[in-house]
Amino acid sequence: MSGEQDLWEEADRHRAAGRLVEAEAAYRRLLALKPDLPDSWYNLGLVQRQAGKFEESLKSYQRALDHHVGRPEEVHLNRGVIYADHLRRDAEAEREYAAALAASPGYIPALLNLANLAEDRGRRDEALGYYERALKVDPRCYIALARSAQLRKVNTSADPLVARLRNTILMGGAKPDERAALGFALGKLLDGCGAYDESFAAYAAANRAGRQGLAAYDGAAQEAFTDRMIETFSGKQSAEAGPSPAVFVCGMFRSGSTLAEQVLAAHPRVTAGGEIDFFAPCIRDVLSPYPEAVKAASPQALADIAARYRARIAQLFPDAAVVTDKRPGNFLHIGLIKALFPDAKIVHTVRDPLDTCLSVYFTYLDQPYAHDLSDIAHYTGQYRRLMAHWKALFGDDIFDFDYDAFVAEPRPATERLLAFCGLDWDDACLDFHRNTNAVKTASVWQVREPLYRRSSGRWRNYAQHLQAVRAALEL
Secondary structure: OHHHHHHHHHHHHHHHHOOHHHHHHHHHHHHHHOOOOHHHHHHHHHHHHHOOOHHHHHHHHHHHHHOOOOOHHHHHHHHHHHHHHHOOOHHHHHHHHHHHHHHOOOOHHHHHHHHHHHHHOOOHHHHHHHHHHHHHHOOOOHHHHHHHHHOOOOOOOOOHHHHHHHHHHHHOOOOHHHHHHHHHHHHHHHHHOOOHHHHHHHHHHHHHHHHOOOOOOOHHHHHHHHHHHHHHOOOOOOOOOOOOOOEEEEEOOOOOHHHHHHHHHOOOOEEEOOOOOOHHHHHHHOOOOOOHHHHHOOHHHHHHHHHHHHHHHHHHOOOOOEEEEEOHHHHHHHHHHHHHOOOOOEEEEEOOHHHHHHHHHOOOOOOHHHHOHHHHHHHHHHHHHHHHHHHHHHHHHEEEEEHHHHHHOHHHHHHHHHHHOOOOOOHHHHHHHHOOOOOOOOOOOHHHOOOOOOOOOHHHHHHHHOHHHHHHOOO
16 A cells, blocks of 8 residues: 555656656556556546647546546546647537536536637527526626626617626626636727727726736847847758648737638638647747757757647648648747748738737737737837848748738738638638638637728727827837
């Protein structure tokens, strides 16, 4: 018994310290001796999930269920998140969330995840139904209230839903992230009914709440990082790894990347890959210090990373002819992408900078710079510096998809986009809002509407609040 106890304690120590390889090995040794420990199977699944071993994690979680783990709803929830967020298998995710509810009918995390899945698929009424169920279980489920309010429209600031959000915020029982979510929902409703000053005040309060718990934006560090990127990627470096397995769509958050991807995904040869989480973990685990480690890496090391990326694409989209990798922040890593895949095509999304800055401020983003307009303006300046450098190096392989030009004249803009990606014209690309693929970004509802122009020039409604931004961006 002491040997098993020692292994259990060793495994838990490694897990708590984030030593994933050692923790997995210890749990495996423990379970080889004593395979009927459901909590240890659960912890092994957790460690494997954190390590990105998603198929193995699913099997370990299933073993925990087979051995009658306590609170099986949590295991089903974790399996559902793996299916939805990491393997893009939404039908299996829905099945797991339903199983969690079968085990615990009032389990709010499962209701929220089912609602989120319904939103991804464009099923507004279904999502609202899940949010209402969550609120019946717990009227203080502020996240459900905020998300459901985001799906609704009001005609006046005197609407009862506006009052409900305001009163909930004023009650003081919500945590900072909940106050932020409620405030962003309130701001959206007020913006939609033309109460712009009230809307801006709501967004400002939401951003103050959302900033709590985040590291402060460090402008000097961002400038230094940009300097290092420009110095490191001063020429072309190649892994000679063969053709790129994806078209990369990137740019500032809220600049039209989801729209660009949906236009491409309407083409019969294109599969929307969404935000593929590859480069950030790779940089953390393999290419530290970044970016200098890229320049120091051997061609074989870069080829190995390219092979891992190619395998990830093949795992997620085995039958796809053309895949999009739409992760806005990948504009930071264009040098790395071109080192791995010299022929990679980069669709760079651009939009009126004031509209972009305002939209970032009006969206609940987990980014240190996103909660203050001065910080957003500074970050935008560093983004511009870096993109100018990438264009000097790789200009022929970078295409500016201009959101404002697209909404003004969609066909010529679409023709240019398809030609850049080597795709023939297809009329379906003008009907992108009819796509049935899951959309897992804040733009999920905008790209499911027919084309509209109301977001172009939106900043004019808030011009008095943007004077400092205009000055910082020299507009």
